Amino acid sequence: MGGTIYSPPLIPLGVGSGFMDPLMGNWQNLESVSAERYTCGHCGAEVGPDKAYLKPATAGGPSANIFICPSCRRPTFIYESEDVQVPGRLVGRTISGITEPDVDALYSEARRCLASGAPSATVLVCRKLLMHLAVREGADQNKSFKHYAEYLAENSIVTKAMVGMVDHIKDQGNAENHELEVRSPEDAKTILKLVEFLLASIYELPGMVPQPELPIDESGDIDD
Ligand SMILES: [Zn+2]
DSSP states (O other): OOOOOOOSSSSOOTTTOOOOOOOSSSOOOOOOHHHHOOOOTTTTOEOOOEEEEEEBBBBTBBEEEEOOOTTTTEEEEEEGGGEEEOOOOOOOOOOOOOOOHHHHHHHHHHHHHHTTTTTHHHHHHHHHHHHHHHHHHTTSSSOOOHHHHHHHTTTTSSSSHHHHHHHHHHHHHSSSSTOOOOOOHHHHHHHHHHHHHHIIIIIIIIHHHHOOOOOOOOSBBBOO
């Protein structure tokens, strides 16, 4: 006799960086606790739920709690004595206006990789995204990562203030993908920050500026 075998969803939870639908229905038998503030690793909301599933402290170990996010209603395990939160805090900001679903999905995946304690995977995904964005902004295809990093800096696609960051990432990124590289969370945060900035400047900011109106000639017709 077998019950339902859980299989992971084909589409990762919260794929894309937009709004996440809350899980419907109520969690049962939650207990009241003092509110715990954390950033939800599922939806990115700053929350402070005051209900949880508890593992009280015992002689054998400290307490641990499972909190339910009031925003997306998904669970987070918090083990304060070891400073553990699973899933971890989402790094990077949600960016609106991304018109390419693959770019949106990969940015979301990079954020989740870091939240899950996988910085090397974050760096690989971010490097792919940076290469894609450089090509989107006019760079030639099939070049090295170094070429694309230089393209972003030399063509003012990143601001002056970020050129140093690009140089840092470029110098780290000389090894090609067939060479093994283990990356630190700091490396991953740096490159994710750069990707976040580029996505905002390419997709989000233009949508916040009113589009120029078409000129109207004396007869009232719209020139094109
Ligand atoms: Zn949430």
